[in-house]
Amino acid sequence: MAGDVNLEPEDLPEEELSEKGKVSAEEEPLEDAGPQDSELVLKAQQGDVHAFDVLVERYHDKIYGLTYNMTSNREDAEDLTQEVFVKAFEALPRFKGKSSFYTWVYRIAVNKTINYRKKRNRKRALSLDSFDQDIKLDDAYHEMTAKGSPLRNISLSELQKKLNEALQHLSEKHRTVVVLHDMQGIPHDEIAKMVGASVGTVRSRLFYARRQMQTELSEFMK
Amino acid sequence: MMDEKNTEEVTAQDPAEAMLQQLLHLKSFETPDPARMTRNKQNIMRQVRQAQSKQRKPLLDLLELNIPWFFAEPKYGIAALFVAFIGLQYAGMTARNSATNTGLYTTTSSVAAYQAQEVESAVVSNRYPNLPSNYQLFGEPQGDQTVVPAGFEYQNK
Numbered sequence: 001m002a003g004d005v006n007l008e009p010e011d012l013p014e015e016e017l018s019e020k021g022k023v024s025a026e027e028e029p030l031e032d033a034g035p036q037d038s039e040l041v042l043k044a045q046q047g048d049v050h051a052f053d054v055l056v057e058r059y060h061d062k063i064y065g066l067t068y069n070m071t072s073n074r075e076d077a078e079d080l081t082q083e084v085f086v087k088a089f090e091a092l093p094r095f096k097g098k099s100s101f102y103t104w105v106y107r108i109a110v111n112k113t114i115n116y117r118k119k120r121n122r123k124r125a126l127s128l129d130s131f132d133q134d135i136k137l138d139d140a141y142h143e144m145t146a147k148g149s150p151l152r153n154i155s156l157s158e159l160q161k162k163l164n165e166a167l168q169h170l171s172e173k174h175r176t177v178v179v180l181h182d183m184q185g186i187p188h189d190e191i192a193k194m195v196g197a198s199v200g201t202v203r204s205r206l207f208y209a210r211r212q213m214q215t216e217l218s219e220f221m222k
Numbered sequence: 223m224m225d226e227k228n229t230e231e232v233t234a235q236d237p238a239e240a241m242l243q244q245l246l247h248l249k250s251f252e253t254p255d256p257a258r259m260t261r262n263k264q265n266i267m268r269q270v271r272q273a274q275s276k277q278r279k280p281l282l283d284l285l286e287l288n289i290p291w292f293f294a295e296p297k298y299g300i301a302a303l304f305v306a307f308i309g310l311q312y313a314g315m316t317a318r319n320s321a322t323n324t325g326l327y328t329t330t331s332s333v334a335a336y337q338a339q340e341v342e343s344a345v346v347s348n349r350y351p352n353l354p355s356n357y358q359l360f361g362e363p364q365g366d367q368t369v370v371p372a373g374f375e376y377q378n379k
Binding site: 053056060086132143164182220221 | 238249273
């Protein structure tokens with residue numbers, strides 16, 4: 001079922017990749033709620049810090065989500081989020097607007113997170129955000145914890161730990177695409193721009209990352 | 223844009239894949255502490271302001287920044303004006319002195335001839351000199367003429 005997860009061909013033929021449904025697809029940042037990003041970026045480039053504050057407010061949670069899911073450590077995620085925005089502000093004069101601010105800042109976040117983890121060879125202990133109580137109202141959760149399900153007898157915290165461990169066992173490249181696509185709902189072409197790879201490579205990485213996750217979480221897959 | 227892309231996604235068919243998607247979906251219920259997030263945003267904004275203050279400001283901005291200070295602290299402002307006045311006065315004095323400095327207008331050949339005579343000379347004052355006969359003054363240097371700055375006087379012994 002899971003295939004050989006050690007194989008990492010970067011460009012698998014497209015027909016071999018089955019594109020599955022997305023569960024946590026999120027909308028692109030709401031640019032129509034307030035001034036456009038480009039307008040805010042222009043103001044920030046002219047020295048208007050308040051304009052940059054709006055951008056921080058707009059993208060903070062998404063960047064935190066990315067760094068948190070990449071590290072499974074909330075302290076590291078907070079530090080990284082902070083570094084990403086400061087770096088973005090410092091590099092703003094060099095931002096030419098060839099891509100959207102959103103893609104650009106994500107690219108900074110992905111690079112920063114990967115570099116941060118490379119610097120820390122030793123794996124950090126998990127430090128997880130707690131589950132929202134609304135999870136118990138979720139249909140998917142109900143379905144998974146229904147009678148006969150392997151998840152029935154596992155506590156939420158245990159499940160959370162297993163999930164995060166499985167994610168952390170992925171390579172950086174694979175984890176990046178899983179987080180960006182399956183958790184943040186970013187389409188392949190956007191991810192390709194963010195990670196500097198082709199769409200085919202992104203699909204390929206996603207395919208193998210999912211296979212590896214399935215192997216890691218096989219106890220829940222019965 | 224993302225919505226469009228997402229609608230293209232086909233729902234999971236493979237049960238294992240579907241289960242994985244559901245498990246990953248549960249991660250979206252991991253929510254950070256709002257107080258920590260607020261603090262994090264505040265830290266970012268503070269750091270951004272610090273980063274901005276480190277950036278070089280245009281001269282106009284500096285003036286704009288300093289003019290209120292001038293009025294807020296008149297004693298320092300007046301002191302600064304006084305120092306500026308002294309500086310200008312000194313610069314003016316130097317320029318005036320340079321203009322009134324005396325010089326010998328002569329030719330290099332006549333200087334050589336004078337030295338060939340082995341006439342002893344000594345500096346006796348810095349007033350306008352009594353020149354030896356072979357030294358000629360010119361209004362404007364011409365040809366190979368040159369100007370020897372002189373704040374001293376040669377005197378034959």
